[in-house]
Amino acid sequence: MAVILKDKNKQDQFSFSVDKNIAAIKSSMDCDMDVVIRSFRLGNGQKAAVFFIDNLVSKHILGRDFFDPLMKAAEEDKWTATKLKEQVLRMGSVKPVYTIPELISAVLQGLTGLLIEGEKCALIVEAVDWPQRSVQEPATDVVIRGPREGFIESMRSNVALLRRKIHHVDLKIEQVCLGRYSQTYIGIVYIKSIVNKDVLAELKQRLKRIDIDAILDSGYIEQLVQDTPYSIFPTIGIAEKPDIAAARILEGRVAVLIDGSPIVLTIPMLFGEGLQCSEDYFTRFYYASWIRIIRVIAYFVTIWLPAIFVAVVSYQQRIIPVKLFLSMAAAEADTPFPVGLALLLIMIAYEILREAGVRLPKPAGQAVSIVGAIVMGDAAVSAGLISAPVLIVLAITVISSFVTTAFIDSSTLLRLIFLLVAWSMGLFGLLIASMIMIMYLCSLESFGVPYFAPFAPLSWQGLKDVVVRFPLWQLKFRPRELSLNRRRMGNHIRSGEHQ
């Protein structure tokens, strides 16, 4: 974890003199405007110095629990680090460091260093206080019923949110530091007695191999550790809410928290995860199953509907009912573009509008959406550039894509691929392309776990919680692929059988 500023040698060791130590620190790093190194004397006149980064520490806490007791500490002739830690400092977390690079690294992370005359070590105390967002409901994964708190950019807060969900002693949080310059803390969270040890070992191995300037978001880690970097399917899950992350950890997955990112990665990911939502488990299983089925339909609609429409309209006109065929022919009569090209153009126009709407400030984004809707929805049809059925197909496709948010990136690309295949090769081409997609899905792995489980390899137990959601008392086992300790509940008595 330590920052290696220079090779570890004698110069890295502390000397007994505070002044020499300050000089050593100053020679190791350029002291910028926000670096504070201040000398002062303890209550007994002994020389000391404090070293911290301005705006990363709470001056209120420092004044009350650090300077005040230190400057009043006159009981001893000579204070040692151990005595100060045990008798004077009021902070919860105080620990010694024995090299200058260790001290600098800790201070750069927001901790405060205390140098004491006559001691060949420094004390690190925690008085961190930096600007951070409060815990809010995330923009995605919004629920009607269920917890609303979401992760924030501070890893410590995120760990606390997870701890509040899982109080067990087996919940382990390991910390590594990655990024040559960013020195970002990465938290690996799992439950010792449940986790798949092979997955955990593989994750640690892959994290160890990362050598990059900076880790600015969880996306960096996701791309650097995934099994198939060229796959369009996500093979690492993401969670924006502690209840979702906790549920996945409880299934045997490992959560990776990245300091500075409100997105927590969960490893490994199964394809079926994209069809699940936290609210499925908070509502009655009939409704949850129905919604799951709707999500599966929506996923197929979003990737296949434009392709099927183009294939049927351009190649297999005989399977369209006559009445619909006549009204579609009437709609297409005056449009200048072939159906496939019209759909492709309107899809590109939609992607441009979506991108513009997302990046712009909210009020401007809404204006873009309205203009886009009017231009695309009304003017284009009135001007005869595209037909109304094409627009309806696009609208259904786009709305369906928002149902399975985990696959929104991959489904956008798949939709485009399938559309081109169907336009050039009809339903037959679409069938073959779909077979290739399914074969590819079956071949994918996420940290050694088959991505398409429980469909391939087939697991009846696993199927209880993918397309439908069985009653909670029947979900007795964790997914076979995720944990060797599979049983997650006792012989639960169903409600109604208590009498």
Add this chain to the structure above:
Amino acid sequence: MVKIKRFALFSLILCQFLMMIVLSGCQDKKELSELSIVLGVGIDKYQDNYLLTVELANPEAPDNLGTSKTFSVYGSTIDEAKEKIPFLVEKEMFWGHMQIIAIGKSAVPSLYEISEYFYLDKQTAPAPFIVFAEDNSAEELLNSEFGQAQYFSFGLAEALKKLSKNNVMFTSSVGEMLENMIDNKSILLPVASITSITDEESQKQQTAITGYRAFLCSEL
């Protein structure tokens, strides 16, 4: 083992990709706006020549299904007549949604040849309704109107479908009719005739389903 698996997967995907390119027919692509949709066919026979009348849908605007046009051509065979129609229209003919085959009185003796032709012709829809134009020619029938339907053939087919579904009327497809003829059984065809009523707006005559006509195979 992993290498073998990868090789197998790659080979499979390659095979599928080749199949996709080789077997799919992009030459079969037809744009909706480039199709002339045949909704009905009428067949009369004059001096050993067939008069083939086709009703083509002419869809125009999204809020209007459009109107139909009829074209009549002579040919010594149905196929010859059918091949002449593309010379009369600018778009490609689409026979996949043909709803009605109207048989004129003069064409009844050739009923077997007609049904055999349409049964074997893969371009046409599998099960169009067959109606017998007893009091008029098939050409006249296709040039008339059926109720308030925009397309004569579509309106007539819908009416026959409804009557058949409610067990009010018996209808038979080309295949069933051919089967009966091969088995030397009698065949029963719905009869459509032009009534005296004329539509005021279009000045077109109205057609109605008037009953049945039974044919003994020995008559044909």
